[in-house]
Amino acid sequence: MAQPTIRFSVIGLNHPHIYGQVNLLLRAGAEFVVFYAKEPELIAQFAPNYPQARQAQSMEAILEDPSIHLIISAAIPCERAPLGIRVMRYGKDFMSDKPGFTTLEQLKEARKVQAETGRIYSICFSERFENRATVKAGELVKAGAIGKVVQTVGLGPHRIRLTERPDWFFRRQQYGGIITDIASHQFDQFLFFTNSTEAEVVASHTANYKYPQYPELEDFGEVLVRGNCGSGYIRVDWYTPNGLNTWGDGRLTILGTEGYIELRKYCDVAGRPGENHLFLVDHKEIRYLDCNAVDLPYGRDLLNDILHRTETAMSQHHCFLASELALQAQLQAQRLGNL
DSSP states (O other): OOOOOOEEEEEOOSSTHHHHHHHHHHHTTOEEEEEEOSOHHHHHHHGGGOTTSEEOSOHHHHHTOTTOOEEEEOOOHHHHHHHHHHHHHTTOEEEEESOSOSSHHHHHHHHHHHHHHOOOEEEEOHHHHTOHHHHHHHHHHHTTTTSSEEEEEEEEEOOOOGGGOOGGGGOHHHHOOHHHHTTHHHHHHHHHHHTOSSEEEEEEEEEOSSOTTSTTOOOEEEEEEEETTEEEEEEEESOOOTTSSSSOOOEEEEEETTEEEEEEOSOOTTSSSSSOEEEEEOSSOEEEEEOTTOOOOHHHHHHHHHHHTOOSSOOHHHHHHHHHHHHHHHHHOEEOOOO
């Protein structure tokens, strides 16, 4: 028998990641029903891409619709958690763009409401869920290809594109800081690949080396994290030069006791064209894997979790812990001076 169709809606279009969130659910077979946003210019860009979805006149119209199972959002970062908490209280599941939280207080309240309601609060960590090389690395690690994972090194460089950024991008209270924002991806991958269920931030630093005209912006961040099953180093920045043919040379190195994996997610500098490059080194050989045909299961797994109240896409503990580590690292980060 065919499974029931999950009907979803969108509230908040402030980050372009919303297109990826919608598309992964459509690929998985969900039905996009309705959307709401306050900004006419964002609606004008978004609506023509999804003619099957109608525009709601208010957020409440979506929250109060009993036929909607899931609400997704890429609102301004500081607005995502309050929305997600409301969504859960209305008896619906929620998927946020990263970061899912900008303060520890938001996280504490979300944990409380999630425990009370039993709803799903998921964060779309796209650098893992929507990257085929990272998905393949997860399969290899699970199969024991490099032994026991003991460390991850996650690099998250980004191109800043200053003239394209909205005002909230430069306001610390709204975007949360560089570690809260970008490095949430790297904390997610650290926990996933080391299989850590507990972790602590050992040291963290942030800086604004290049853009003093935006005093609340951070353009560099780094973190050392220690888990109960491994350690990790994270570096994020807004320095990707215009000469690179993509927005960032994102990389992940996974060190195991019997080998290592390096992912060159979005490009291979001076090497192979395209994305999703995986290199595996073990006791036998060096292997290259083109991962462009690897399946992306997150959307399908999330819909299955909504139907069956399971945690196959990502455990709630993992989602909240990855966010907590990013928030804690941001909060305790030492601010480095100008070079």
